[in-house]
Amino acid sequence: MNPDISRMARSLYEWLWQHEFWLPPGITWEDMQESEDTHYPQPRDLLLSIPFALILVVIRCAFERAIALPLSTRLGVRDKQRPKPQPSPVLEIFYSTRHKNPKEGDLLSLAKQCDLPVRKVEKWFRHRRNMDRPSLSKKFSEACWRFTFYIISFFTGLAVLYDKPWLWDHRECWTGYPQQPLQLSLFWYYMLELSFYWSLVFTLPFDVKRKDFKEQIVHHAATIFLISFSYCANYIRIGTLVMVIHDASDCFLEPTKIFNYMKWKKTCDSLFMIFSAVFLISRLVIYPYTVLYNTYYYSMEIFQPFFGYYFVNVLLIILQLLHVFWSCLIIHMVYKFILQGTMEKDMRSDTEESDKDEERDKIKEKEKNGITCFSNVTSNGYIQRNGSEPLDNRPHRANGHAKER
Numbered sequence: 276m277n278p279d280i281s282r283m284a285r286s287l288y289e290w291l292w293q294h295e296f297w298l299p300p301g302i303t304w305e306d307m308q309e310s311e312d313t314h315y316p317q318p319r320d321l322l323l324s325i326p327f328a329l330i331l332v333v334i335r336c337a338f339e340r341a342i343a344l345p346l347s348t349r350l351g352v353r354d355k356q357r358p359k360p361q362p363s364p365v366l367e368i369f370y371s372t373r374h375k376n377p378k379e380g381d382l383l384s385l386a387k388q389c390d391l392p393v394r395k396v397e398k399w400f401r402h403r404r405n406m407d408r409p410s411l412s413k414k415f416s417e418a419c420w421r422f423t424f425y426i427i428s429f430f431t432g433l434a435v436l437y438d439k440p441w442l443w444d445h446r447e448c449w450t451g452y453p454q455q456p457l458q459l460s461l462f463w464y465y466m467l468e469l470s471f472y473w474s475l476v477f478t479l480p481f482d483v484k485r486k487d488f489k490e491q492i493v494h495h496a497a498t499i500f501l502i503s504f505s506y507c508a509n510y511i512r513i514g515t516l517v518m519v520i521h522d523a524s525d526c527f528l529e530p531t532k533i534f535n536y537m538k539w540k541k542t543c544d545s546l547f548m549i550f551s552a553v554f555l556i557s558r559l560v561i562y563p564y565t566v567l568y569n570t571y572y573y574s575m576e577i578f579q580p581f582f583g584y585y586f587v588n589v590l591l592i593i594l595q596l597l598h599v600f601w602s603c604l605i606i607h608m609v610y611k612f613i614l615q616g617t618m619e620k621d622m623r624s625d626t627e628e629s630d631k632d633e634e635r636d637k638i639k640e641k642e643k644n645g646i647t648c649f650s651n652v653t654s655n656g657y658i659q660r661n662g663s664e665p666l667d668n669r670p671h672r673a674n675g676h677a678k679e680r
Contacts, residue, residue, distance in 0.1 A: 299578035328473035343416035354410040360402040409483045415536045422529035432519035445569045448512040449577040501590040508583045524554040558598035
């Protein structure tokens with residue numbers, strides 16, 4: 276290796292691991308030396324999470340193929356038959372290299388190149404997008420895997436923490452900090468959670484892409500940084516509380532999705548209401564008090580602020596902002612459920628935008644053919660054609676009876 280590069284790498288390493296960044300004032304790395312009976316978290320331990328994450332990816336693939344997919348068939352989850360687009364090299368090249376949803380000018384140009392009506396070009400792109408959309412069985416399998424993991428992780432966390440004093444008295448998170456020995460059960464709990472989130476990052480390009488995709492990336496990144504930093508700085512106790520709080524609500528979200536894919540509407544609605552209550556209480560009440568208040572105020576009783584103190588609080592606040600974002604979506608859905616008595620299709624952004632595009636195109640096509648469609652038009656609120664009166668102001672039939680909206 277070039278001596279200059281080696282010197283720069285050594286300087287960067289020494290700068291990164293300054294004890295002022297990671298430990299409270301008055302504590303150095305010499306104070307964190309291990310003995311035969313005392314072990315502290317070591318940053319190199321985190322490297323184990325990468326091979327463990329790859330193992331989880333392999334286990335997930337085997338689980339989805341051997342268990343989830345056959346289970347979806349037995350439970351009546353059927354994939355919708357999607358018409359395949361006619362072969363067209365020009366349209367395929369445009370779709371692959373430029374845009375999957377061309378604008379009006381591009382449609383006109385492509386229609387001329389292919390000697391096709393614009394309507395057929397629009398239809399080709401809609402069918403082509405549908406081919407790339409995840410199937411219902413894929414969504415079901417993904418939800419089954421996550422549900423299985425969250426159940427295992429949540430009860431593992433409870434088993435690890437039930438006899439720990441900081442679960443019941445949050446000030447105990449800071450007793451003796453940072454010289455808190457690492458217990459083997461806490462080490463494996465950390466590895467389980469960190470490996471899972473790394474596995475989600477590895478499979479992100481292949482998983483179901485939802486409308487909150489960017490927020491999911493921020494969430495995974497913040498979670499991995501938070502788990503990793505809390506391990507290196509020996510924030511193990513507060514980290515375990517964060518993980519078990521998050522797993523509590525996720526245990527209800529995934530089965531809600533599963534029953535939604537199975538079209539068990541009443542069960543899905545009931546589970547969603549339970550999930551909403553658990554999510555809002557755990558993320559907007561328990562998390563701020565148990566974690567944010569604890570980390571921001573109680574820790575100050577033990578040590579003075581340092582870089583690690585500010586950094587971990589910033590990460591925790593980023594997670595809380597994401598909690599608020601998702602809570603707004605959930606509250607909106609609960610509000611709709613209370614008003615309409617039925618759950619929206621879009622369960623925490625679980626319906627892709629192309630579904631709505633296809634639905635709108637079908638409505639337009641029916642309207643052009645002189646067919647007025649009264650069903651499946653919840654997204655627009657009303658249909659208006661040829662300057663006529665909006666449907667919201669007209670009587671329509673529901674269950675065979677005329678009814679005013």
